[in-house]
Amino acid sequence: MAAEPLLEVEGLSCGYGEAVVLSEVGFRLEAGRSLALLGRNGTGKTTLIDTLVGAARRQQGRIVLAGREIQGLPAYARAAAGIGWVPQERNIFKSLSVDENLTAVARPGAWTPARVYQLFPRLAERKKNLGTQLSGGEQQMLAFGRALVLNPRLLLLDEPLEGLAPIIVEELLRAIRRVAREEGLSSIVVEQHPRMVLGVTDDAIVLDRGGIAYRAESAALIADPRPLDEWLGVSARH
Numbered sequence: 001m002a003a004e005p006l007l008e009v010e011g012l013s014c015g016y017g018e019a020v021v022l023s024e025v026g027f028r029l030e031a032g033r034s035l036a037l038l039g040r041n042g043t044g045k046t047t048l049i050d051t052l053v054g055a056a057r058r059q060q061g062r063i064v065l066a067g068r069e070i071q072g073l074p075a076y077a078r079a080a081a082g083i084g085w086v087p088q089e090r091n092i093f094k095s096l097s098v099d100e101n102l103t104a105v106a107r108p109g110a111w112t113p114a115r116v117y118q119l120f121p122r123l124a125e126r127k128k129n130l131g132t133q134l135s136g137g138e139q140q141m142l143a144f145g146r147a148l149v150l151n152p153r154l155l156l157l158d159e160p161l162e163g164l165a166p167i168i169v170e171e172l173l174r175a176i177r178r179v180a181r182e183e184g185l186s187s188i189v190v191e192q193h194p195r196m197v198l199g200v201t202d203d204a205i206v207l208d209r210g211g212i213a214y215r216a217e218s219a220a221l222i223a224d225p226r227p228l229d230e231w232l233g234v235s236a237r238h
């Protein structure tokens, strides 16, 4: 019998008010695996992540984390159950220092502020800087670090590379690879541009027309990216 998945999503429909953005979405994530969540602009990637964390409206369906149905729980209870979330808008406390941001939320577990500083030496050099004094890339690293020190079972990263300089993108990809691949923290990474994120994830799903349009192993899509042309447009290869 297959191992129980860490996350199981079944028949999930979600949207805003009466408007349905995604309907009847289903997928599983095994413990220790990472998933790239791809799709063109406006296909519902953020809506799906927000529904998993309890920040957007589930219309029907089940969300099961480690055998426990969580779709009826408020967002804080889902966080307590082990969902770590880095939203697109990078939820850091801008009036606190880097160090305070990490120590204020840390929970016991493998990820400590010290290990976050090893992962992101740039943050270690800026421990005393306030959130307002950080570049966009440094804020993203801090948001990532804050999610890690909560020691989640599942990490959700919403477009962590968006709008960042290539050198910062490289640092973040290295960190995602280390956390997801080497440390085996189950993760879902939203990206519009798949080339880089496919290299640091195990599996990929593509959203289109209100549901999951395509799924494959990330390595298979790297070896043959033609399906990406169909679902994301030719520019997606770059």
Ligand SMILES: Nc1ncnc2c1ncn2[C@@H]1O[C@H](COP(=O)(O)OP(=O)(O)OP(=O)(O)O)[C@@H](O)[C@H]1O
Residues within 6 Å of the ligand: 016, 021, 039, 040, 041, 042, 043, 044, 045, 046, 047, 048, 192
């Ligand atoms: N707060 C909201 N209220 C109403 N509709 C919304 C809201 N947020 C998003 N939508 C709509 O839901 C659909 C999916 O948006 P969503 O942000 O989930 O897409 P996405 O794939 O994450 O896109 P992007 O890559 O641009 O972030 C879009 O049609 C969008 O206009």
